[in-house]
Amino acid sequence: MSDLLAARSQMGVSLAFHIVFAVVGIAMPVMMVVAERRWQVTGHAIYLDLARRWARGTAILFAVGAVSGTVLSFELGLLWPGFMGLAGSIIGMPFSLEGFAFFTEAIFLGVYLYGWDRISPRAHLGAGVAVALSGAASGIFVVLANAWMNAPTGFELVGGRVVNVDPVAAMASPAAFPQALHMTLAAYAATGFAVAGIHAFLLLQDPANAFHRRALEIALIVGGPAALLQPISGDIAARHLARHQPVKLAAAEALFTTQRGAPLTIGGWPDIAAGENRFAIEIPYALSLLAFHDPHAEVTGLDSAARDLWPNVHAVHFSFDLMVALGTYLALVAAWAAWLAWRRRDLAHQRWLLRAIALATPMGFIAVEAGWMVTELGRQPWVIYGVLRTRDAVTPMPGLIVPFLTFTLLYCCLGVIVCWLLYRQILRSPAIPEWRGFYMPGRS
Amino acid sequence: MTLADLLAGVIFVALNAYALLGGADFGGGVWALLASGPRKQHQRELIAHAIGPVWEANHVWLILAVVLLFTCFPPAFARLGTLLHIPLSLVLIGIVLRGSAFTFWRYGGAEDEELRHWGVTFAIASLITPLLLGITVGAIASGAVFGARDPDTAFVAVYVAPWLNPFTLSVGLFALVAFAFLAAVYLTLEAQDRELRADFRGRALAAGFALFGAAALALLLSGRYAPLVRGGLIFASWAIPLHGLTAAAAITALVALARAAWRVARIAAAIQVSLILWGWALGQYPYLIPPDLAIADAAAPAVTLRLALGALALGAAVLLPSLAYLFRVFKRGPAAPA
Numbered sequence: 001m002s003d004l005l006a007a008r009s010q011m012g013v014s015l016a017f018h019i020v021f022a023v024v025g026i027a028m029p030v031m032m033v034v035a036e037r038r039w040q041v042t043g044h045a046i047y048l049d050l051a052r053r054w055a056r057g058t059a060i061l062f063a064v065g066a067v068s069g070t071v072l073s074f075e076l077g078l079l080w081p082g083f084m085g086l087a088g089s090i091i092g093m094p095f096s097l098e099g100f101a102f103f104t105e106a107i108f109l110g111v112y113l114y115g116w117d118r119i120s121p122r123a124h125l126g127a128g129v130a131v132a133l134s135g136a137a138s139g140i141f142v143v144l145a146n147a148w149m150n151a152p153t154g155f156e157l158v159g160g161r162v163v164n165v166d167p168v169a170a171m172a173s174p175a176a177f178p179q180a181l182h183m184t185l186a187a188y189a190a191t192g193f194a195v196a197g198i199h200a201f202l203l204l205q206d207p208a209n210a211f212h213r214r215a216l217e218i219a220l221i222v223g224g225p226a227a228l229l230q231p232i233s234g235d236i237a238a239r240h241l242a243r244h245q246p247v248k249l250a251a252a253e254a255l256f257t258t259q260r261g262a263p264l265t266i267g268g269w270p271d272i273a274a275g276e277n278r279f280a281i282e283i284p285y286a287l288s289l290l291a292f293h294d295p296h297a298e299v300t301g302l303d304s305a306a307r308d309l310w311p312n313v314h315a316v317h318f319s320f321d322l323m324v325a326l327g328t329y330l331a332l333v334a335a336w337a338a339w340l341a342w343r344r345r346d347l348a349h350q351r352w353l354l355r356a357i358a359l360a361t362p363m364g365f366i367a368v369e370a371g372w373m374v375t376e377l378g379r380q381p382w383v384i385y386g387v388l389r390t391r392d393a394v395t396p397m398p399g400l401i402v403p404f405l406t407f408t409l410l411y412c413c414l415g416v417i418v419c420w421l422l423y424r425q426i427l428r429s430p431a432i433p434e435w436r437g438f439y440m441p442g443r444s
Numbered sequence: 445m446t447l448a449d450l451l452a453g454v455i456f457v458a459l460n461a462y463a464l465l466g467g468a469d470f471g472g473g474v475w476a477l478l479a480s481g482p483r484k485q486h487q488r489e490l491i492a493h494a495i496g497p498v499w500e501a502n503h504v505w506l507i508l509a510v511v512l513l514f515t516c517f518p519p520a521f522a523r524l525g526t527l528l529h530i531p532l533s534l535v536l537i538g539i540v541l542r543g544s545a546f547t548f549w550r551y552g553g554a555e556d557e558e559l560r561h562w563g564v565t566f567a568i569a570s571l572i573t574p575l576l577l578g579i580t581v582g583a584i585a586s587g588a589v590f591g592a593r594d595p596d597t598a599f600v601a602v603y604v605a606p607w608l609n610p611f612t613l614s615v616g617l618f619a620l621v622a623f624a625f626l627a628a629v630y631l632t633l634e635a636q637d638r639e640l641r642a643d644f645r646g647r648a649l650a651a652g653f654a655l656f657g658a659a660a661l662a663l664l665l666s667g668r669y670a671p672l673v674r675g676g677l678i679f680a681s682w683a684i685p686l687h688g689l690t691a692a693a694a695i696t697a698l699v700a701l702a703r704a705a706w707r708v709a710r711i712a713a714a715i716q717v718s719l720i721l722w723g724w725a726l727g728q729y730p731y732l733i734p735p736d737l738a739i740a741d742a743a744a745p746a747v748t749l750r751l752a753l754g755a756l757a758l759g760a761a762v763l764l765p766s767l768a769y770l771f772r773v774f775k776r777g778p779a780a781p782a
Contacts, residue, residue, distance in 0.1 A: 056551055063547035066500060067540040073510050074536055077525025084514050085522035089744030092515020093751055099504070099511040100759030106500040107766045111773060114497035118773055130766075165745045397529050397603055410537060414544055421548060 004391050006400035007079045010407055012376070014072050016369055017411045021065030023368055025105070026139045026184070027191030027222060028058045029132035032112075034218050036125055046214055052116075058131075059113050060421055064414060066106065071407070079400070082393035083383050086162060090155050091145045093167040098141035105134040139187060140180045147175035150375065151244045152384050174244050178237040179375075185226045185233050186371065190364025192223015193330055197361025200354040213348045216357075220337055220347075223364070227334040230327050235290065242291035245385060246300035248378035251311045252320035253287055254280070255301045262287040262299035267321060270313045275303075277317075311380045319373035326367035333360055448743035451516045451752060452732060455509050456725050462505035463721060464626065464714050467619075469499045471627025473542065473570020474620070475647060476563060486640055488563065491627075492550060494634040497774040501767065503543065515752050517742040520732045527589050531580045531607045538573030542566055571620070578619025582612030582662075585724055586670040587734040611662065611669030618658040622717050625651035629697065629713040633706040634775075645701055648709070652698050659720070672734050676727030686726070690719040 001009075032054040039047035073095075076084050108130040115124055148154075154170030155162045196219035199212040206212065241249035249255075254270040254277040255262060264287040268280025285295035292299070302310055333356045340350055347353060383390040472491040479487040514521035525532065542565075549562035583589055588606035628648035635641040666674040677683055697712035728734045732742050743749060 059551045060547050063500070063543050066503065067543035070503070070507055070539055070543075071536045073507055074525070074532055077514060077521045078529050078532060079525075081522035081526045084525070085518050088514040088518025088521060089516075089748040092511065092518070092744070092748065093755065095511040096508075096515050096752055096755050097759070099508045100755070100763060103501065103504040103508065103759070103763055104766055106504050107763075107770045110497040110499075110501055110770055115773055162745075165747055167748050167751050395526050395529065397526060398599065403529075403533050406533075406537070410540060414540070417544070417548065421551075 001401050001404075003398060003400040004394050006404040007394045008390065010400070010404040011075060011079055013404070013408050013411060014068065014075055015372065015376070017415065018065065018068040018072055019368060019372060020365060021061050021068060022139060022142075023187040023365070024061045024191050025058070025065045026132075026135045026187040028054060028061065028195075029109075029128060029135055030188070031192075031195065031218050031222050032058060033125065033128040033132055034221065035214075036128060038214075038218075040121055040125065044214075046211055049211065050215055050218070055113055057422060058109070060418060062105075062109055064418055066102075068411070069102070078403075079395055080383065080393045081395050083388060086388060086393075087149075087384060090152075090162060090165055090167060090170045091148045094141040094144040094148075094171050098138045098145075101134045101138035101141060105131055105138060108134065136184060136187075140184060143180045143183045144171050144173075144176050146375070147179045148173045149384050150179070150248075150379055151175035151240075152387050157387060175240060178233070178240040182230070182233045182237045182371070185230045186364070186368050188226035189223050189230055189327075189330055189334075190368050192219050192221075192226065193333075193357070193360045193364045194362070195219035196223055197358050200357035201361070203348055204351065204354050204358065207348060216348065220334075220357075223330075224334040224337060227327075227330040227364075228338070231331050234324070234327065239291055239293075242299060245378070247302065247305045247309065248311065248316070248374070249291065250300060250302045250304070251313045251316040251378055252374055253299075254313060254317040255287065255299060257303050258298065258301040260288065260298045261285045261296050262291075262301075264290065268317075270317055272313060309381060311378050316374055316378045319370040319377065323367045323370040323374060326363040326370070330360055330363060330367070333357060446740065446743075447746060447749045447753070448516070448739050449730075451512065451743075451749055452739045454753075454756060455512045455516070456721070458505050458509040458512065460718050460721050462502070462509060463622075463717060465498070465502035466505055467574065467623040467717075468626040468630050469495050469502055470542075470570045470574045471623035471625070472631070473546075473567045474574075474624045475627055475631070475644075477567030477571060478647075481643065483640055483643060487643060490631060490635055490640060492546075494631060495546070496550060498770060499546065501770060503539075512752065512756075516744050516749055517732055517739070518744060520737055520742040523589065523591060523733060523737065524584070527603065528580055528583060528607060530603055531576050531583070535573055535576045535580065538569045538576060542569035542573060545569060574620045574623045575616040578616035579607050579612045581619065581724070582615030582670075583607035584733055585615070585673045585728060586611055586666075587672050588669075589733050590736050609669055611665040614658065614662040614665050618655070618662050621651055621654045621658045622720070625655050626713055626717060629701065629709050632701070633710055641706075645704075648701050648713075649698065652694070652701070652713075656694070672731075673724065673727040676729075677723055680726065682726060686719060686723050690716060690723065693719060 032051050035047045035051040035054060038044070039051060108127045111119070111127040112124065112131055115127060119127070148170050151173040152170070153173045154166040154168070156164045196216050199216040199219060203209065203212045203216060238249065241252070253262075254265055254268065256270075256275040256277070261284070263282040263284045265277050265280040265282050268277040270277045287299055288297040289295045291297065302313070333353075336353060336356065337347060340347060340353060379385055381389050381391065383393045472495050476488050476491045479485075479491075481487075510521075545562045545565035549559060549566055583606050586606075586609075588609075593602060625648060628644050628651050631644040632641050632648060635644060663674070663677075666677075677687075693712045693716035697709050697716055700706075700709035700712055730738050730740070732739050744752075
């Protein structure tokens with residue numbers, strides 16, 4: 001394994017690990033706050049139990065997210081000193097703001113977790129709201145920094161040195177809005193459906209359990225709307241790609257030749273040598289229609305770039321199709337649930353819907369990972385698109401396979417432990433017998 | 445003073461806060477490991493109780509320092525990441541183990557046996573991480589992290605030798621003892637009952653004296669390994685007053701401990717450790733990374749520095765009241781007399 005590949009792998013593992021906890025840290029506090037608010041309004045202790053359980057889960061996941069985020073902030077320098085030396089002054093701004101947002105989140109999470117008996121109910125709920133807001137803000141700031149890597153603006157490069165730096169313009173890169181919107185919605189959809197899926201699974205076995213009914217309801221309120229809106233934000237993101245990062249879109253769609261009236265291809269096996277996508281399902285004109293809202297628009301293919309500037313077409317194409325497929329499934333299930341709720345059906349008795357939701361449990365997170373594969377692998381061989389190649393940014397230190405394996409092992413162990421703790425602490429049904437038989441008719 | 449100097453100062457303030465707050469949390473882990481005597485379990489409980497609400501926030505001071513460093517002084521960050529890759533990676537592993545073990549310990553809902561394992565992991569990581577942080581600081585202060593190198597230099601000479609020598613180890617030891625000292629002093633104020641307080645007073649006094657020893661050792665070794673900082677610390681115009689103040693704070697802290705003036709001890713100990721840190725910073729000024737990377741040379745363009753300062757002002761407006769609230773809720777003054 002070359003040092004470059006080891007560094008990329010370590011960064012990839014670190015990001016793939018951290019993103020799970022970051023996503024949960026954005027959406028989980030919202031559910032916690034909704035549950036607590038319902039407890040304050042209705043007085044049903046079941047909501048308090050939910051809020052406390054979700055808070056415990058948030059505590060575990062936030063702690064792992066905080067330390068894995070620390071690792072990432074250091075790894076920018078440990079693995080990519082060439083990148084940070086060049087880009088630090090341009091995109092340090094969103095990172096600094098993220099630092100403050102994260103700080104606020106940590107402070108109010110401390111207040112929330114340990115303050116149940118120390119502050120007024122209103123202040124406690126306010127602390128939860130502060131956690132939810134600053135969590136979303138810190139996620140958005142980090143995505144802004146990544147957006148700049150995809151669509152770099154706000155500087156000029158003269159003889160290898162950056163001049164005329166404008167950090168504000170760099171934060172407002174063309175990719176900023178599409179990426180931030182897509183990622184924020186993804187966080188709510190993935191976490192909402194993961195939680196809803198677990199409780200749907202448990203409801204299938206124990207349909208009268210009021211605890212799981214309430215949990216399912218709140219999780220769907222957080223995840224459902226986001227899943228429904230996600231295809232729209234995906235469209236915005238794809239149209240951004242078509243204009244600003246055409247090679248990434250071409251790889252995602254395995255579109256080898258630039259053409260008018262380009263078809264949308266689903267699946268298939270990209271044959272790089274032959275320059276075609278074999279065995280794919282093609283929908284004529286659909287790609288032009290989606291990318292430019294015009295069936296005859298010209299879509300740039302991979303042939304626009306030199307061969308050594310192509311990303312890994314297989315990985316990007318499969319990741320993209322996987323993300324779209326999973327996102328579509330979540331949107332359809334969300335629409336189904338919304339339709340039934342609108343018809344005033346009791347969702348907890350819709351066994352087929354519950355099965356569909358239970359099936360969705362891991363899908364949001366897999367879609368998030370696949371989406372980041374598209375973003376990050378699709379930008380290669382560049383670390384800053386069109387400006388700096390990844391291989392020119394890597395640290396000169398040899399033997400990078402050692403830290404890669406060390407951190408991978410560390411994260412594997414942590415991942416297993418976290419799953420086990422969550423299972424034991426959060427997911428098991430409450431043992432309080434009266435809630436098992438305590439039937440609360442569904443309002444939704 | 446230039447804008448770059450100001451921002452370097454702000455970064456150092458963040459590091460100072462990390463040492464006083466996050467450092468004390470590390471120290472707490474050390475005392476959890478060394479818990480002994482009839483109140484062993486109570487000592488551990490007190491430590492966990494004191495750290496619990498604030499430690500995530502305390503940790504963020506480090507992240508703030510890092511992001512400000514790479515925003516305002518990108519070449520310095522790039523160089524530290526390259527040449528101190530190994531100790532910094534080890535620090536990260538320590539931080540990961542410590543942070544997760546603490547949460548698993550407190551929130552894992554484990555039974556006794558497993559709980560102890562998490563407690564031990566937390567405590568051992570608390571012991572190793574400050575040592576490595578100190579080693580990293582020692583490497584920077586010694587001037588071994590310099591830029592231009594012959595490309596044929598051996599791996600060990602470039603990536604190991606700068607941070608592994610008697611001086612850096614003595615700085616690591618000093619950091620560990622300083623953090624343990626801070627934690628013990630703070631815990632005298634947190635303890636609710638007299639006996640527990642006496643436990644930590646004894647530990648604070650022992651650590652306070654050990655701190656003198658560790659400081660003397662580091663100073664002795666600095667003559668050979670860190671001449672630049674040593675020169676500053678001894679010959680600069682501010683040196684004598686600074687040492688006088690540090691000594692006064694140290695003596696005040698020890699006397700206050702002996703006389704059970706817990707609040708005075710806490711403030712004096714915090715001042716003592718801060719003054720030592722600022723002595724290091726002044727000793728290597730105007731260099732960010734001695735002997736060749738000055739603050740002015742490493743600084744980002746002025747527009748970035750101005751915006752970073754603006755972001756700091758904005759962030760502080762949100763952060764300081766929030767922090768004040770956090771500490772008011774959970775660290776409300778001296779405990780009621782037992």
